[in-house]
Amino acid sequence: MSQILAFNTIFLFYTDPGSGALIFQLILATLLGSLFYLRKLKDLIFKKRTSKEEQNNRQIGLTK
Amino acid sequence: MGISFRDPAGKLFFHQEQVIRLVNQVGKDDFAYALESKKLSQFLESGRLVKFYQPDSKEVELLKVFAQNEFEIPPNQISAIVKHEKIPFLSYPYEWTPEMLYSAAELTLDLAEELQKEMIGLKDATPFNVLFRGAKPVFVDWLSFEKRNEFDPIWRSQAQFIRTFCLPLMVHKYLGFQLSWIFRVNREGLEPEIVYQMLSLRKKLTPPFLSVVTIPKLLGSTKMSTESAIYQKQTVNNAEKAQFILSQQFKSLRRLLKKIKPKSDIKSNWTDYVGEKQHFTDSYFDQKQQFVESTLKEFQPKNVLDIGCNTGSFSRIAAQNGAQVIAIDQDAATVGKVWQMANQENLDILPLVIDISRPTPANGWENKESASFLERVCGKVDCVLMLAVIHHLLVTERVPLSKILDLTAKITTNIAIIEFVPPDDKMFKQISRGRDHLFENLTEEVFYQSCQKYFKVLKIEKLPDSNRRIFLLQK
Numbered sequence: 001m002s003q004i005l006a007f008n009t010i011f012l013f014y015t016d017p018g019s020g021a022l023i024f025q026l027i028l029a030t031l032l033g034s035l036f037y038l039r040k041l042k043d044l045i046f047k048k049r050t051s052k053e054e055q056n057n058r059q060i061g062l063t064k
Numbered sequence: 065m066g067i068s069f070r071d072p073a074g075k076l077f078f079h080q081e082q083v084i085r086l087v088n089q090v091g092k093d094d095f096a097y098a099l100e101s102k103k104l105s106q107f108l109e110s111g112r113l114v115k116f117y118q119p120d121s122k123e124v125e126l127l128k129v130f131a132q133n134e135f136e137i138p139p140n141q142i143s144a145i146v147k148h149e150k151i152p153f154l155s156y157p158y159e160w161t162p163e164m165l166y167s168a169a170e171l172t173l174d175l176a177e178e179l180q181k182e183m184i185g186l187k188d189a190t191p192f193n194v195l196f197r198g199a200k201p202v203f204v205d206w207l208s209f210e211k212r213n214e215f216d217p218i219w220r221s222q223a224q225f226i227r228t229f230c231l232p233l234m235v236h237k238y239l240g241f242q243l244s245w246i247f248r249v250n251r252e253g254l255e256p257e258i259v260y261q262m263l264s265l266r267k268k269l270t271p272p273f274l275s276v277v278t279i280p281k282l283l284g285s286t287k288m289s290t291e292s293a294i295y296q297k298q299t300v301n302n303a304e305k306a307q308f309i310l311s312q313q314f315k316s317l318r319r320l321l322k323k324i325k326p327k328s329d330i331k332s333n334w335t336d337y338v339g340e341k342q343h344f345t346d347s348y349f350d351q352k353q354q355f356v357e358s359t360l361k362e363f364q365p366k367n368v369l370d371i372g373c374n375t376g377s378f379s380r381i382a383a384q385n386g387a388q389v390i391a392i393d394q395d396a397a398t399v400g401k402v403w404q405m406a407n408q409e410n411l412d413i414l415p416l417v418i419d420i421s422r423p424t425p426a427n428g429w430e431n432k433e434s435a436s437f438l439e440r441v442c443g444k445v446d447c448v449l450m451l452a453v454i455h456h457l458l459v460t461e462r463v464p465l466s467k468i469l470d471l472t473a474k475i476t477t478n479i480a481i482i483e484f485v486p487p488d489d490k491m492f493k494q495i496s497r498g499r500d501h502l503f504e505n506l507t508e509e510v511f512y513q514s515c516q517k518y519f520k521v522l523k524i525e526k527l528p529d530s531n532r533r534i535f536l537l538q539k
Contacts, residue, residue: 024279028316
């Protein structure tokens with residue numbers, strides 16, 4: 001088994017076998033970056049809605 | 065040679081039985097930054113990070129002279145010298161059980177995740193930066209920490225973490241690989257490209273292999289993989305965003321790690337060996353345990369090597385009597401059980417997967433980077449336990465008795481407890497499989513005479529319901 005592992009490694013010397021993992025990590029980071037803005041947007045909408053509801057509640061005397 | 069010489073930020077070496085770390089100009093700023101960290105202090109306090117001490121100025125000067133003479137490092141290149149706490153016994157990932165690699169992975173991920181909150185990056189995520197104090201992992205490389213850019217959303221060592229922790233754990237769990245097969249040959253773990261070749265189509269297309277092996281393998285064969293731009297540090301325009309991306313990536317690594325946790329109920333031919341009461345009676349076990357316990361109480365050894373420890377019942381007795389125990393066996397499943405027991409009961413036992421008939425060889429550059437098991441253990445323990453082992457070495461491995469006793473005498477500095485299993489023993493017969501005539505001359509008297517060449521025979525006791533004898537030997 002060790003020989004199989006060592007044999008396979010030889011073919012990878014002139015390419016970077018880790019590059020695929022790095023590219024995938026970069027792609028995921030980009031997707032997560034978009035998710036960050038979506039979350040921000042969601043927070044903004046919900047915050048606005050919550051603060052509007054609070055304002056309405058205050059007007060009709062539901063909150064102290 | 066130093067223990068480590070690859071890191072451009074410094075060097076680690078032994079000097080007069082002490083572990084010394086030199087930090088040079090390259091590592092100066094990062095080391096100073098790490099010293100300020102509150103998170104690292106917490107890891108230090110919990111014993112999960114190796115401690116270090118500042119030598120006095122006289123000692124510093126002597127060490128600078130030593131570094132110049134021995135390694136040709138000019139004194140002006142050295143920015144700090146520290147003495148590290150010594151971990152009792154060095155072990156390497158190719159000697160660990162999968163459970164130990166998993167706990168080292170958890171520690172490494174904890175460090176990376178916690179430190180990034182303080183803008184410290186873990187730049188080297190390899191199991192070779194972890195040692196075990198008893199059954200507990202300790203991170204030992206203070207030069208693996210670097211100041212992070214708050215706009216950098218990438219943990220650069222993630223691929224290394226996957227190669228050296230996740231993929232070995234995955235091929236162990238799903239394909240039955242031993243860790244020694246991986247780490248003895250490939251210090252840097254497994255590449256996705258190599259694992260891909262071992263997988264069935266179903267495994268390639270399903271988690272956890274899909275995202276960790278198949279997709280990276282396919283992306284690695286695209287043109288994009290030859291672009292040098294992918295290696296340049298990427299930053300985003302918002303620190304909060306970078307933090308969010310990083311924390312999500314750590315969460316997903318944590319989920320992956322949970323999924324690939326080694327199974328705790330793995331069975332082998334040896335896991336139930338001691339429990340197999342059909343071969344041995346209770347009184348046999350009781351008397352053997354009493355003999356071992358009373359001997360350990362009498363001689364109070366500090367360091368015990370339990371050869372062929374099986375599920376660790378004698379290692380436990382030794383540890384409960386205050387010894388630091390190294391428990392070795394060739395069967396990873398039984399050693400895994402010893403690790404679980406030592407961890408749960410908080411015992412000072414370091415379990416390692418080592419076959420004494422083929423002990424770990426020296427490894428690395430010039431075969432000097434990682435010492436062989438015998439280099440590390442000979443003359444370092446004051447008690448050797450070899451209980452119900454000798455017949456396996458004699459019959460299965462065909463090692464002559466004189467060689468076994470010679471090695472035992474090289475390992476221990478004081479006593480050895482050896483169980484003599486005669487050729488008419490039912491377990492002996494079971495493994496000799498008709499080759500009994502080869503061992504006809506092996507009588508108790510012959511064993512006694514052989515022991516006397518290397519030891520004083522202090523005590524011999526007959527074990528009940530068998531023809532076995534237990535020998536207490538002293539050098």
